Amino acid sequence: MPELPEVETVRKGLEQLVLNKKIKEVLVAWDRIIERPNIEDFTNQLIGEKIDSVSRRGKYLIFHLTHYDMISHLRMEGKFDYVQPDTSVTKHTHVRFIFTDHTELRYLDVRKFGRLTLLPKNTAMDYKGIKKLGPEPTPEEFLLESFNQQLKKHHKAIKPLLLDQTLITGLGNIYVDEALFKAKIHPEQTANTLTFDEVTRLHVAIINVLAQAVEAGGTTIRSYKNALGEAGTFQVNLMVYGKTGEPCPNCGTEITKIKVAQRGTHFCSLCQRIHL
DNA sequence: AATACTACCTGCGTGC
DNA sequence: TGCACGCAGGTAGTAT
Numbered sequence: 001m002p003e004l005p006e007v008e009t010v011r012k013g014l015e016q017l018v019l020n021k022k023i024k025e026v027l028v029a030w031d032r033i034i035e036r037p038n039i040e041d042f043t044n045q046l047i048g049e050k051i052d053s054v055s056r057r058g059k060y061l062i063f064h065l066t067h068y069d070m071i072s073h074l075r076m077e078g079k080f081d082y083v084q085p086d087t088s089v090t091k092h093t094h095v096r097f098i099f100t101d102h103t104e105l106r107y108l109d110v111r112k113f114g115r116l117t118l119l120p121k122n123t124a125m126d127y128k129g130i131k132k133l134g135p136e137p138t139p140e141e142f143l144l145e146s147f148n149q150q151l152k153k154h155h156k157a158i159k160p161l162l163l164d165q166t167l168i169t170g171l172g173n174i175y176v177d178e179a180l181f182k183a184k185i186h187p188e189q190t191a192n193t194l195t196f197d198e199v200t201r202l203h204v205a206i207i208n209v210l211a212q213a214v215e216a217g218g219t220t221i222r223s224y225k226n227a228l229g230e231a232g233t234f235q236v237n238l239m240v241y242g243k244t245g246e247p248c249p250n251c252g253t254e255i256t257k258i259k260v261a262q263r264g265t266h267f268c269s270l271c272q273r274i275h276l
Numbered sequence: 277a278a279t280a281c282t283a284c285c286t287g288c289g290t291g292c
Numbered sequence: 293t294g295c296a297c298g299c300a301g302g303t304a305g306t307a308t
Binding site for chain 3: 113
């Protein structure tokens with residue numbers, strides 16, 4: 001489920017539910033979810049660890065434990081579920097963190113793309129996937145001039161460039177379509193051909209789209225009962241994503257769906273025009 | 277170095 | 293009803 005707003009919502013949920021819990025046992029049902037170390041070390045090293053805090057960088061969650069940093073990436077469908085003792089184990093439950101009070105944090109993932117990585121304390125920022133991330137999409141960290149300079153270096157469609165996480169972190173397939181629509185930029189416009197006006201609009205659109213989604217608690221497309229961060233959340237009002245054939249909120253033209261870099265892409269062919 | 281394609285998985289909707 | 297196929301909120305590895 002996760003782009004930045006959804007991951008942030010999960011982070012807040014975790015901080016409400018599992019802070020100061022002490023791990024008694026860890027059970028892994030699908031080995032490949034654990035990226036590092038091996039399963040035996042992963043499960044053994046976590047025993048006795050306490051969850052001090054949960055932070056986020058881009059779409060990565062970082063559990064700050066007594067002696068370790070545990071990184072979690074939900075990829076396409078990963079979810080956390082916090083359950084009471086003796087709750088039956090459902091299909092797609094791949095990792096169970098059992099606490100000393102017998103409650104559990106469970107990791108569920110239909111497609112098994114998500115990953116958990118256990119690293120020495122305070123080394124999460126050196127993790128390969130996190131190190132390459134661009135700035136967080138906030139006005140303080142995501143700077144227009146720098147963004148403009150970076151875009152000039154790339155002869156590639158703007159949409160896949162924004163999905164790459166290196167110029168800016170946090171956008172995924174939904175919010176990138178929404179941001180490009182807001183900025184009135186065609187998803188296949190080559191990055192280094194964007195005018196300064198367009199870059200300025202895009203910069204603001206990215207910050208606003210993600211901030212509003214965080215405010216709303218993220219967007220749930222396929223809802224999963226009981227999953228952390230998905231219960232009772234407000235839906236973000238999407239303008240183009242999943243709106244194929246519906247009228248554009250600006251001009252009434254039917255929203256078009258095409259494929260860009262293998263991803264479904266929604267846009268208004270009148271408001272978002274390619275130019276030289 | 278930058279870009280493009282594929283693999284990783286399961287489930288669901290669609291069309292024949 | 294059954295089956296094949298395409299599609300799904302992401303990233304990492306490999307090839308060019």
